[in-house]
Amino acid sequence: MNELTKHFWPYVRVLIVPYIFFMFILFYPIGYYIDTPGGITEVDSIINVDYNLDKEIEGTISSTYIVSINRPTFFQFMIGEFSDYNYANVLTGSYADYTNEEISQISYLDKETSVNAAVIIAYQEALKNNSEITVDFYEKVMVFGKATYMSYYQDIAFGDEFLYMIGDDDIVVDDFMQISANTVLSDTYEFFFKNDEGTYSRMLTKDPETLKFGITLKLYYLVNKENTFPTYTEQTSNIGGPSGGLLQTLAIYNMLVEEDITQGLKIAGTGTINYDGSVGYIGGTEQKILTAYLNNVDVFFIPFKDQNYYYDNYMEALRACEKHGIDPSGWLVPVGSFQDALDYFADPVSYLEENVIS
Amino acid sequence: MKKYFTLWKDLRNDFSIQEILSAFYGALVFNLFLAVPALVAIAQIISVYIYYLTTWIVLIIIVMILLNYVFHLFWKKALYLKRPDAKADIKALFLYNQIIVDVLYLIIGLLFIFVFVPMLMV
Numbered sequence: 001m002n003e004l005t006k007h008f009w010p011y012v013r014v015l016i017v018p019y020i021f022f023m024f025i026l027f028y029p030i031g032y033y034i035d036t037p038g039g040i041t042e043v044d045s046i047i048n049v050d051y052n053l054d055k056e057i058e059g060t061i062s063s064t065y066i067v068s069i070n071r072p073t074f075f076q077f078m079i080g081e082f083s084d085y086n087y088a089n090v091l092t093g094s095y096a097d098y099t100n101e102e103i104s105q106i107s108y109l110d111k112e113t114s115v116n117a118a119v120i121i122a123y124q125e126a127l128k129n130n131s132e133i134t135v136d137f138y139e140k141v142m143v144f145g146k147a148t149y150m151s152y153y154q155d156i157a158f159g160d161e162f163l164y165m166i167g168d169d170d171i172v173v174d175d176f177m178q179i180s181a182n183t184v185l186s187d188t189y190e191f192f193f194k195n196d197e198g199t200y201s202r203m204l205t206k207d208p209e210t211l212k213f214g215i216t217l218k219l220y221y222l223v224n225k226e227n228t229f230p231t232y233t234e235q236t237s238n239i240g241g242p243s244g245g246l247l248q249t250l251a252i253y254n255m256l257v258e259e260d261i262t263q264g265l266k267i268a269g270t271g272t273i274n275y276d277g278s279v280g281y282i283g284g285t286e287q288k289i290l291t292a293y294l295n296n297v298d299v300f301f302i303p304f305k306d307q308n309y310y311y312d313n314y315m316e317a318l319r320a321c322e323k324h325g326i327d328p329s330g331w332l333v334p335v336g337s338f339q340d341a342l343d344y345f346a347d348p349v350s351y352l353e354e355n356v357i358s
Numbered sequence: 359m360k361k362y363f364t365l366w367k368d369l370r371n372d373f374s375i376q377e378i379l380s381a382f383y384g385a386l387v388f389n390l391f392l393a394v395p396a397l398v399a400i401a402q403i404i405s406v407y408i409y410y411l412t413t414w415i416v417l418i419i420i421v422m423i424l425l426n427y428v429f430h431l432f433w434k435k436a437l438y439l440k441r442p443d444a445k446a447d448i449k450a451l452f453l454y455n456q457i458i459v460d461v462l463y464l465i466i467g468l469l470f471i472f473v474f475v476p477m478l479m480v
Contacts, residue, residue, distance in 0.1 A: 001384035003439035004432060008388070019391075026398050037409045067408050075399060080406045294409050 025074035034072050034080045035087045035284045037291040038065040040268045043244070043251030046237050047115065051230035051256055059262025061251040062297075063244030064270050066287040070100050084324065085290050097148045105158040107240030109142070113220045114241075115234060117273050118248035120221055121338055123228065125277075126256035133256060136227035141176045143193070145216030152202040161194040162217050176217040183213075191215075221275055230256070243282040245273030246301060249338050261345045268292055269301025269333075269341075271313070277338045279303045285313050286320040293326050301341055304334030307357065318357065329356070362454045368446035369437075377440050385432035393425050412471055419467035423460050430456050 005012070040062035069076060070091060080086045098106070116137070123135035141162040146153060164174040166189060167182030183189050188205045191213075204213045225231065232252070247269050254261050270288050272280035281303050282288070292300040304314035314334040321328040334355050335341045344351040369378065400421060404414045430452040437448055 001380060001387060001436075003381075004384040004388055004436045007435065007439055019395075022395055026395055026402070034406060036406055039409065067405065069405060072406075073402060076402045076406050079403055083407065085409075086406060291409065 028074055029071040030074060030077060031091050032072060032077055032088055033091050034069040035287045036067045037085050037287045037294060038067045039291060040064050040295050041239060043248050046235050047232060047248060047252060049230055049232045049252060049255040057254060057260050057262055058264040060266050061247055061254060061262060062268040063247040064268050064288045064291050065239045066284045066291060070103055087286060109159045110242040111240045114245040114272060115248060116222045117275055118245050118252055119223050119232060121273055121277050122249045122252035122256060125253055134229045136224040137221045138224055140220050140222050141217050142220055143215060144218035147214030149207045150214030151204045155202055156193060157195060163192040163194055165189055165191040242272040243270050246271040246279050249273050250341055265298040267299045268297040271301060271303040273338060279335055279337055281313050285316040289317050289320045298331060299333055300331055301333050301335050305336055365447055365451035369448065369451060372441060372444040372446045373437060381433055381436035381440060384436045385429050388432045389425060389429040392428060396421055411475055415467055415470050419463055422463045426456055426459050
């Protein structure tokens with residue numbers, strides 16, 4: 001060791017400053033995010049329904065993921081700029097205040113609730129033609145967002161269940177939509193939550209500027225597995241977010257019905273699924289289109305609601321195809337709901353004639 | 359294989375175990391100074407261009423082979439600096455060493471390309 005150090009010392013002395021500089025750009029994070037194309041994940045590798053086990057599914061149904069790097073290092077940011085396929089921008093909104101761990105927690109919560117929504121919609125559709133199928137679900141209001149000024153920020157975690165709060169005149173408010181109406185007389189109120197360890201309460205104080213508690217609550221419907229038939233299993237996955245909802249619904253539905261809706265095709269797509277069966281917008285459309293293109297999919301479902309809305313996912317997808325010289329005809333399928341996707345499978349030619357914008 | 363062990367014996371005749379290990383640790387530390395930034399940089403390139411994952415695995419194999427070469431270069435240098443008059447054929451011995459490790463890297467890399475990555479990319 002000593003001999004080597006002595007021998008190479010002149011080189012070490014010259015290189016130490018550039019070395020430290022290079023390590024700095026390798027490790028120092030900056031307040032941006034980068035979206036890059038990712039890959040496709042076959043839904044049946046994550047969710048499996050214990051039904052129709054003899055059925056042979058010839059094609060595949062996959063959700064599409066992109067790689068979203070929050071607070072990349074200088075080096076990641078610089079190399080990301082070399083490709084047209086990547087998109088970098090400043091981290092804004094509440095995400096700018098969240099740590100990477102918190103963003104992961106939100107992403108996981110989104111994915112979990114999305115799978116539940118997919119199961120509910122798919123089972124409800126399938127049971128129309130098969131009375132053997134049953135699905136039971138319950139409501140749960142969970143913490144979905146936190147402002148930096150929220151009291152007890154560290155104590156209340158994403159995904160914790162909101163039980164009730166004590167409002168004006170000691171009224172117990174368990175409907176989260178009624179919180180504003182019952183918190184007029186004071187600034188501080190007691191909120192009750194539940195997590196894995198049990199029930200807890202915290203006194204939340206309104207922010208003097210915004211006059212808000214800084215907590216975002218959201219209503220979810222979760223599957224009651226005990227009263228649901230057939231049973232299903234879900235594998236753990238590193239991929240988060242709600243954007244696989246539509247494809248998860250399609251894959252689960254395909255596992256429940258007798259016919260194979262894939263018709264031997266490599267099907268992918270994106271879009272959240274709402275409890276009424278409608279499809280919701282997603283982010284990173286351009287990178288998802290590129291992912292689909294790089295993976296040679298036969299069909300790609302994309303949310304479409306309003307032709308005149310600039311940020312409509314389908315309109316964004318058409319612009320992305322034009323930008324990268326990709327022909328969208330035949331494989332890019334706009335859908336507004338789960339039913340639209342089923343209509344496409346029933347008669348692809350007619351569906352595309354009626355819905356595709358050329 | 360017999361020649362390989364004979365070369366180790368020759369090395370052992372010229373150097374004590376302590377000297378060989380000291381040179382080994384020195385080479386390892388110097389090599390780590392190069393390996394850490396190189397591998398972190400590749401990991402970051404992969405994170406941004408994950409859709410070319412197979413290509414990057416080829417790059418990783420090449421970088422690992424290069425790092426292996428540099429490590430043996432440092433090790434050899436450290437040994438010669440300890441005893442410039444050493445008679446053992448260190449060059450030949452380390453060439454065998456490198457080939458063995460390189461083959462191992464190649465097998466692991468190919469396993470990733472043909473087995474683990476396709477499994478990951480389902």
